Amino acid sequence: MEHKIIPNKIILIGLIVGAAFRLITINYGIWDYIVGFLVGGGVILLISLLSGGGMGGGDIKLMAMIGLFVGWKLTISTLFLAVVLGAVGGIVLILFKIKTRKDYIPFGPYISIACIISILYGYDLLNMYIKLIRG
Numbered sequence: 001m002e003h004k005i006i007p008n009k010i011i012l013i014g015l016i017v018g019a020a021f022r023l024i025t026i027n028y029g030i031w032d033y034i035v036g037f038l039v040g041g042g043v044i045l046l047i048s049l050l051s052g053g054g055m056g057g058g059d060i061k062l063m064a065m066i067g068l069f070v071g072w073k074l075t076i077s078t079l080f081l082a083v084v085l086g087a088v089g090g091i092v093l094i095l096f097k098i099k100t101r102k103d104y105i106p107f108g109p110y111i112s113i114a115c116i117i118s119i120l121y122g123y124d125l126l127n128m129y130i131k132l133i134r135g
Contacts, residue, residue: 004106006058011065018068032071040067040075059107066115070122077122081114082107 022033041064048055067075086107093099118125 004104006056006062006108008061011058011061014065015068018065022068032073033068036067036070036072036075037064038067039072040064040079043079055107059111062108062111066111070115070119073126074118074122077118077126078111078114081117081125082111085114086110 018033022030041060044055044060044063048057048060063075063079066078070078086105089110090099090105093105094101099105
């Protein structure tokens with residue numbers, strides 16, 4: 001938190017453990033998790049490229065690792081929740097004059113919190129969203 005980085009050692013260990021876990025549990029299907037890896041890292045990479053580096057490399061690798069662990073459905077849930085949490089957190093920090101609009105606000109903590117929420121309630125949230133769309 002102090003240095004505002006996500007260490008590569010943590011990401012590398014997570015990727016190795018995630019890949020090993022997926023190989024051990026291969027009978028549950030691996031494509032959901034490969035797609036999760038690609039979607040998680042790919043969406044944040046695209047945002048980083050389009051924004052000229054507005055997202056850090058650690059965020060890209062963290063979302064890719066999360067996708068490998070939770071699969072593509074919960075990766076999408078995590079992305080959505082992270083954006084909402086990050087927006088609310090950023091607004092609160094700006095309103096209380098802790099940060100200004102020009103300050104860097106780390107996104108990694110919001111991704112991490114969103115992942116925990118997705119693991120606990122992600123499928124319920126996705127079902128609720130689908131019901132809302134269908135009417």
